[in-house]
Amino acid sequence: GQNIDQPTEMTATEGAIVQINCTYQTSGFNGLFWYQQHAGEAPTFLSYNVLDGLEEKGRFSSFLSRSKGYSYLLLKELQMKDSASYLCAVEDSNYQLIWGAGTKLIIKP
């Protein structure tokens, strides 16, 4: 079967750095997406990795290792507005998106 694993919940302090991990086992791999979802809202796109390595976009970076079936989302200089759920999704060999259950990130002052 196909499986995406993320921690259920994480807590971090405003101004700090947090790393949210995602491991996957899927039927093929055509790319990995990270989305942010605030409570009661729709998911919004953050990043896309298809090759190994680090993609940086402002305060957010995403890393991929295809050989290890592993990705992480790194959030720097945390702000209270970063409190949200972060969803990892893998595009499989059929180009379907397989979603993790999401990681709820709680930011404390």
Add this chain to the structure above:
Amino acid sequence: IAGITQAPTSQILAAGRRMTLRCTQDMRHNAMYWYRQDLGLGLRLIHYSNTAGTTGKGEVPDGYSVSRANTDDFPLTLASAVPSQTSVYFCASRRTEGTEAFFGQGTRLTVV
């Protein structure tokens, strides 16, 4: 403003009733999706359409049907609603594989 729109935003429905959730996008995206999101389970794919005129079943299709008569519209129908279909439903679209998906604002459906 270009985007993807769902209607209604919320609905309380009696069990056994038929209901259609509407989804329209104006980005000319080929692929469209219907997901349900339940606490602790993440997004689960109900049905999808890779292009107008074609549809496919996702992970949890039972009790739901879709149609894709044109590029813009992708309605989801519950033929006879049951309480287990209480959920938040998201419609999404994307241009093609390997591109980001855009989501509608969601429909909160309660079946009583």
